[in-house]
Amino acid sequence: MISLVIADDHPLFRSALSGALRSEIQGIDIVESYDLDSTLQCLADLDDLDLLLLDLNMPGSGDLFGLIRIRKDFPDVPVAVISGSEDSAMVAKVIDAGALGFIPKTSEPSTYVAAIHAILAGDIWLPDALRIEVANQPKPDLSMQNKVAELTPQQYKVLCYLHEGLLNKQIAFELSISEATVKAHITAIFRKLDINNRTQAVLVASSLKLQMVNAS
Helix, strand or coil, rough: CCCEEEECCCHHHHHHHHHHHHCCCCCEEEEEEECCHHHHHHHHHHHCCCCEEEEEECCCCCCCCHHHHHHHCCCCCCCEEEEEECHHHHHHHHHHHHCCEEECCCCHHHHHHHHHHHCCCCCCCCHHHHHHHHHHHCCCCCHHHHHHHHCCEEEHHHHHHCCCCCCHHHHHHHHHCCCCHHHHHHHHHHHHHHCCCCHHHHHHHEEEECCCCCCC
């Protein structure tokens, strides 16, 4: 039996893909998640997961942050990215970030099945039309995404609140902690991200499209 998680914020897409895969793969076990928080919880709860099908643009998962966070926290879980975009530069980035495949959302069910079986067999799966373009892409710089993935869940929340423009006392209220603790978190964020001020922190959060999740 194949066990997988479909992580996508569009319920109609999840339902359609789940139905198609169940009709194509006998005995497949599918769990659905809708944002980074629920995906992390699924991965923590499932012991024998074979594959995660991950949408890059779920809430909390902007750009490559979600993928890198998942690869950091669950390095043994194979991940294939599913996306409506087929930009070769983006595909190259997700493969370099640790994904074992890229499946366009518009693919036929048979293509999903072929990709899943190839990845479970240990291969990296890409659409034939993208293989050469992806191979010719320059090596992406994933340093900032990796730095953000090293933040603790509380530090990540503080960074998101900085992005929203909250003052220290407002962040303290939202997280039920003292202002001194907020300041300590901000200092740690600056150190980990190698930045010097709140403006730079906001720019980092904006560039990675970070959103608040109830990460734990």
